Amino acid sequence: MRTGHDGSTSQSGNPLNYARLAPGVEKAWVEDFVLEQRLLGVPGPLIGDALVLVESHLTESGESVREAFGDPKAYARQAAPFRRIEGDRDPRWLLGIGLGLVGMFLTATGADEWWFGSGQVEVTVGLLVTGGLLLAAFAVLVLATDRVLRLAVERTWAFLGVCAVYCAAVVAAVLVLDAGVGQLPAVALTAVGVGLLVLGTVLEWRTAVRGGLDDSIVGPVPQSGADGIRAAGSDTGSRSGGALVWVTVFLFPILTVLMVGLSWVLHLLA
Structure with missing residues (x-):
């Protein structure tokens, strides 16, 4: 059983190790997804939120990440709710x-x-x-x-x-x-x-x-x-x-x- 879906556990560990938020997801997919969302200017907390949702969906469905969400870059663009919020870059x-x-x-x-x-x-x-x-x-x-x-x-x-x-x-x-x-x-x-x-x-x-x-x-x-x-x-x-x-x-x-x-x-x- 995969762990780390309840928010409290997902926050533990090294904050730079974002793969901890989706431990059951293919690492290469996670890295490509995060990189594309960073380039799109999506704030860090929303990227983490998206990773946890991906992990949760795969746990419940049993699918592979590419079966459920397809290409990581394409999904990153689709999942980006908006670009970086106004005033976030000082x-x-x-x-x-x-x-x-x-x-x-x-x-x-x-x-x-x-x-x-x-x-x-x-x-x-x-x-x-x-x-x-x-x-x-x-x-x-x-x-x-x-x-x-x-x-x-x-x-x-x-x-x-x-x-x-x-x-x-x-x-x-x-x-x-x-x-x-x-x-x-x-x-x-x-x-x-x-x-x-x-x-x-x-x-x-x-x-x-x-x-x-x-x-x-x-x-x-x-x-x-x-x-x-x-x-x-x-x-x-x-x-x-x-x-x-x-x-x-x-x-x-x-x-x-x-x-x-x-x-x-x-x-x-x-």
Whole structure:
């Protein structure tokens, strides 16, 4: 007899091991189903609810999962009630990432020239083009997140090819477009970079505190509709937290310190 249909037992164990919600279902089918629903933007609690219903149906009918539900991707699209609920993806998190990325770049560049260079950062055409390419990539990730993820998952080689072309364009811009357009004080550039890092980290921290990063695949949603989704998500968030979330929040400040520290060590060795 299969177990784990009553909600309480299905919530136990590692929350990342979503197969625990449907232990009697073919693992490959579960993985394809979950991946497709993730790409469709279905919230984690509703995915868990669907897995438990599949497990329950198979227990009662004795059918195989492919006999009862067919292709996992097709069923995932059919079973998706709606896309991610409004406000579930906190825009402050995305903004925090963008500010952190720019802040890291400015801080590392400015600090190096401030401590070990002329005190002036040379601004080239290539540097400006690189900044534009970074902003364009960030805009694509924000505005077309689901499409980017689907391309990465379903057409991995094409995705890697696009990334390779993008990286080549960035490197070529820096190396070829080396004409100077002006200079900026390294101290001011460093100060702006640190300010953006702080602002970005605060935005990410506020998102993490309110549970905006948690979308675990858990058991059946206790209530129907958006309120039930939020209730399940907030309850999971209060339990899961985790060091990984906070490492993510402070990732850009940590990387900035490492970059500046490495530059300091290399200059001392030289």
